[in-house]
Amino acid sequence: MSRKLTWGAAVALVAITASVTVSLTYVYAMKNFNTKVADINARQAMYTKLSEIDQKARQDYIGAVDETVLNDGICAGYVAGLGDAQAKYLSAEKYKAYVSGNSGKNIGVGIKTARDNDGNMEVIEVMPNSPAEKSGIKKGDTIVSMDDKEIVRITYGDALNKLDGVSGSKVKFGILRKTANADAASGTEEKAEKLSITVTRAEYTERTISSSMINGNVAYLKISEFTDDNAEQFNTLLSQRIKDGAAGIVVDLRNNSGGSVGGMAAMLDTLVPAGNTVSYQNKAGKITVEHTSNANEVSLPISVIVDRNTFGAAEIFASDIKDYKKGLLVGEKTAGFGTKDEVKPLSDGSAIILSVANYLTLNGNVFNGKGIDVDVSKQLSDAQRALLVKNQLAGDQDAQLQAAVSALIRQGAAVSQAPGTAAEQPAQTEAAAD
Structure with a gap:
């Protein structure tokens, strides 16, 4: 039995729907308004307190007040108060030096x-x-x-x-x-x-990449930092090692300070298949693909050595090698510095550096504050770490390097694991890229 809605009932239903909509809109608007008012009140309280400090200091402080130094100190204090380890305030003078220092010249x-x-x-x-x-x-x-x-x-x-x-x-x-x-x-x-x-x-010219052949036929490449222009150096050295008969590749990212994400992505392009390599997620949750790779990957097995001092761009490199199943990570969990930082110039010539997004692994995970886990865990002693920093750790004393060679064998590389060749010191046959 069908029922028809009467004109009066329809009008009543429309009225009720409109009333509910208006009520919900009002509730949301009031909540939004109250939040904004609370924010305004909090900011006003901050300004009032700062003004009170300024008044008392100018009234009783016996020293001279340098207005420029004072203003820079206030701005630096605000940025420090954000709790962002990567955030910085740069005075006009420091920002000028920063721009000069990032012009590609050392x-x-x-x-x-x-x-x-x-x-x-x-x-x-x-x-x-x-x-x-x-x-x-x-x-x-x-x-x-x-x-x-x-x-x-x-x-x-x-x-x-x-x-x-x-x-x-x-x-x-x-x-x-x-x-x-x-x-x-x-x-x-x-x-x-x-x-x-x-x-x-x-x-x-800073030397950021060195290369050697270890264990007879393993291409060893150590990268201390990624720059905008060292991808070409990396590819040149890798090509030479492959011509020399390399059966596997060890990339050493220990004590890598990170650096240019773009330069790092250009190196990855040589090692991984076509696809996304660098993505980040901003405050609003929007995901942006920043870099991709082409279909020109090297077919050799890869081991990547990382440690607690492997930062930023180097962590993305290691993560992509792992997630694309191009190789194994050896050593220890990385530092967990995965934020995208941007410089925001200010009207008076100064600037602030802020973390504006989190870089993601290929699986969409945030690794900032967490680090990237390794496939093969291997530790060094404190004494060995000290020698590693000075580039004085011999191959036969470097358990992480030896584990990286073993990981190549696990991946099917025809690599010698004889103690005599495993003990080679990479720096002894170094071909540096300047």
């Missing part, structure tokens, strides 16, 4: 250092044709002072920042250099020669 001394047990700077690498090399600084030197100020007093971190600077500017290093001297009683003894070397900062 201007400074041209060395890599490690903090020794006394808090000084041990030189672990001198860039070829750099100002440091031309001035006579050598690998193994210990820098104990800069411009007559002891490193332990200005702190290692500040000293690092002072290595780079304006082209043409000078920096004076106090250096201890170990020398072997003949001794009648014990044969030889090691002494330290004190040197003073002044270096004029200039442009130099």
